[in-house]
Amino acid sequence: MKEQATVICRRDDTVLFVRHRIRWTLPGGIVRANESPLQCAHRELEEQTSLVAVSSAYLWQFVGFNKRHHVFIMEIADGADPQPRNEIRTCRWFVPRDIETLRVSVPTRSILELVSGRRGHAAPWTNQRARRAGAHDRHLPWE
Incomplete structure (x- = not known):
């Protein structure tokens, strides 16, 4: 099974998506x-969007069809704008209500549902804050 890092990048009330x-x-x-x-x-995150995270936290693992996703939440500096790079065609910020209408993979939708705490809804996670990841991070580190 392949190991993958998956990033939930937040800015204000939005989350960043990339399109291959x-x-x-x-x-x-x-x-x-x-x-x-x-x-x-x-x-x-930097290779695909040119963004550099200012804080990050490990959330959990999600086992998909053929990958084990290590899911992180990251925040970027105010005013930083993503620029598509390498294989990425487009980068865009979406508010939670619009995420439900996006064409995404099953693992992506499942990860977002887990983050929101509600099955079937990519609900707001704006009250959750990233923090610096440490050796003690094993499960949901929401503050």
Whole structure:
């Protein structure tokens, strides 16, 4: 099973999505040899969107069809705007109510449902704050 870092990147009341071809996804990618999932999450966010996270927290693992997603929540500096890079065609911020209408993969939708705490809804997560990830982070680190 492949290991993947998946990033929920927040700014105000929105979350960042990237589009490769026809589907929108959360930023992320395959963890390289000798790379931690956290390092991969930071690398992929920057490679795909040119954004650098100012804070991050490990949420949990999500096992999809053929990948184990290490899910992180990250925040970026105020005023930073994503620029599509590499294989990414478009980057866009979406409010939670619009996420339900997006064409996304089953794992992406499931991850968003878990973050929102409600099955079937990508609800607001604006009261949840990222913090610096540490060795003690194992489960949901919402504050």
